[in-house]
Amino acid sequence: MSPGTKVTREVLEAGRGRLRVVGRAGVGIDNVDLQAATEAGCLVVNAPTANTVAAAEHGIALLACMARNVSQADAALKAGKWQRAKYVGVSLVGKTLAIMGFGKVGSEVARRAKGLGMHVIAHDPYAPADKARAIGAELVSFEEAIAKADFISLHMPLTPATSKVFNDESFGKMKTGVWIINVARGGVIDEDALVRALDSGKVAQAALDVFTVEPPAKDSKLVLHENVTVTPHLGASTVEAQEGVAIEIAEAVGGALRGALAATAVNAPMVPAEVLSELAPYVSLAEKLGRLAVQLVAGESGIKGVKVVYTSARDPDDLDTRLLRAMVTKGIVEPVSSTFVNLVNADYTAKQRGMRIAEERVSHDNAAAEAPLESIQVRLSHVQSKFAGAISDGGDIVVVGRVKYGVPHLTVVGPYEVDVSLEGNLILCRQIDQPGMIGKVGNILGRRNVNVSFMSVGRTSRGKQAIMAIGVDEEPDKKTLEKIGAIPAVEEFVFLEL
Structure with missing residues (x-):
């Protein structure tokens, strides 16, 4: 099935138990009701690996195209203008490329960028460091990656933690004249912020294959910007990738029908x-x-x-x-x-x-x-x-x-014993064990209308170190958390979404 085909609860219920497997020829399965499929005992499989190389190659294509002003020069020449001086590009060799998201696609981009003579750094909170070293990339923090990079290539998934992670604040921490490539998900970039960064010169150019809304509006300032190169979500669009996806999904569906549970299954078996x-x-x-x-x-x-x-x-x-x-x-x-x-x-x-x-x-x-x-x-x-x-x-x-x-x-x-329900969300505070701490933290949360469901304190010994575990229904805003951190006895705190 293609992205345009919707497998809804109504479709699954119409199968009356006879539908045994749904195969998605690609990675995303937003068009399948996973819960309904699981309830119906229907396995859902996808094809997550066959288009990896195609996506990586498209990222490199956009990188080179942008660095040498290929799309702008092509449009100018076709309009009858010969503007060699205007479209002087930049060399890739010796430049620092930051790869944000070091999964299957990001690591393939790293291999190719090393072949172009680039210095590659990468940020991925949970990528194995030895895997990066084997390719010749250095894993660094998010802040270090965006601060050191001449070029930044995005390959991270769209999750609540990465939504609009590239915004006014993060653009402000980059080098002036940085170059951005995105073949991941449009939602990781705040598109209005990117337009502002392009207008100010903070971002020299951007090359985008994905957008927050697809297709983007015809009057999109980002798409029409003179320093932006765009393609219509072509990352996986090669003849070889399409054939590979078809073979991979056919094998997964065939295995499922024979009773073999493939590693590409995306819903839990009954x-x-x-x-x-x-x-x-x-x-x-x-x-x-x-x-x-x-x-x-x-x-x-x-x-x-x-x-x-x-x-x-x-x-x-x-x-x-x-x-x-x-x-x-x-x-x-x-x-x-x-x-x-x-x-x-x-x-x-x-x-x-x-x-x-x-x-x-x-x-x-x-x-x-x-x-x-x-x-x-x-x-x-x-x-x-x-x-x-x-x-x-x-x-x-x-x-x-x-x-x-x-x-x-x-x-x-x-080393601390606590007792707090894991419903809602959680705040952990490490503090000096002294009277009044529960009241101080509770008052701050109460004044900000954050409902506390549970609160528990564990300590190593009286008057020494203690941890306060606080269950909260809502996520406190940044100012509320800063006020908790500003309590003199609080040595550290963290908010955890559960």
């Missing part, structure tokens, strides 16, 4: 009702712990080692943890990626991202316990944290949770 009923709150707990842990990682450090520890009174043969491991992976990967993670593709996804996920089971001495699990621990090793309080004595980011009254709860952060 789980027996009795198993799902028992594990449901632990499935939610596992995902939330993964989602919480990944947000504690400092962006440039990457994630390699993940360990999941299950404490249970059950015999190991009576507890299948594959679904729980998959949900930890889902929590870690999905907040920073457009990848859909489930029981089918979790291990494949982790391997592709260079993550090694180990599991350990610890016997719980209460043999009469009816619950399948006492607790789940997620431990990230060899990473830096943007919240030092989450680092355990062993130097790892550690979070532990359990299910209480059917609801996932956070019970340990680093």
Whole structure:
């Protein structure tokens, strides 16, 4: 099926259980109702790899085209103007290219840019550093990447964290005369801000294959700007890529019809009702712990080692943890990626991202316990944290949770014991243990109409260090968080979306 074909709940229900698989000939599956497909027991597969090279080549094509003013010079010459002096270009050799998003396409662009003699740096919060080094690229922070780059090529997914991440503020931190290429998703750029940056000269030129709204308006200031080169979302549009996508999706659909579950499946297989009923709150707990842990990682450090520890009174043969491991992976990967993670593709996804996920089971001495699990621990090793309080004595980011009254709860952060429901969102504060801290933070949130659902304080010893875990329904604005950080006893804080 193509992007224009809509597989809605009505279509799936009309199949009356006979529709077994939906194949999307490409990456995006926005036109498929995944929830309805899962409910109907219909597997959805896509073709995520066949157009990688085509997209990378188009990025390089736009890079070279822009650097040498090809599109502008072509239009001028066809209009009868011979303007050699006006369209003097710039050389690529020796220039610094920042690749924002070092996944399949970004890494292929890096390989080609190195062949052009460019110095390549890259930013991807969770890309393996050894993979970048093997290609000859240096992983750096977002701030360092945009500040050092002569050219910036975007290859990041569109997520809540990346939406309009290139805005007035980020453009202001770039070199004057920087060049921008986007073959990723239009929404990662604030298009009005880009027009302002082009008008001021902060951005010399931009080459865009994607737009926030496609097709863009005919009177779009961005599209019509003299220093912008545009193409109509042609990243995957080569004969070879189209053929490769067709073959890849045909193989995935064929395998699904034979009963083989491909790694490109994007919706979870049906789980027996009795198993799902028992594990449901632990499935939610596992995902939330993964989602919480990944947000504690400092962006440039990457994630390699993940360990999941299950404490249970059950015999190991009576507890299948594959679904729980998959949900930890889902929590870690999905907040920073457009990848859909489930029981089918979790291990494949982790391997592709260079993550090694180990599991350990610890016997719980209460043999009469009816619950399948006492607790789940997620431990990230060899990473830096943007919240030092989450680092355990062993130097790892550690979070532990359990299910209480059917609801996932956070019970340990680093060396601190807490007790807070993982519903809504979470604020963690590390502070000096002293009276009045709960009231001070609570008053700041209350004055800003932020509803507090839970609040818990854990400490190492009286009068020393403490962590306050605060469950909130809404995301506090920047000023509210700054006021919390300005409390003298607060040493650090972090807001986490769950």
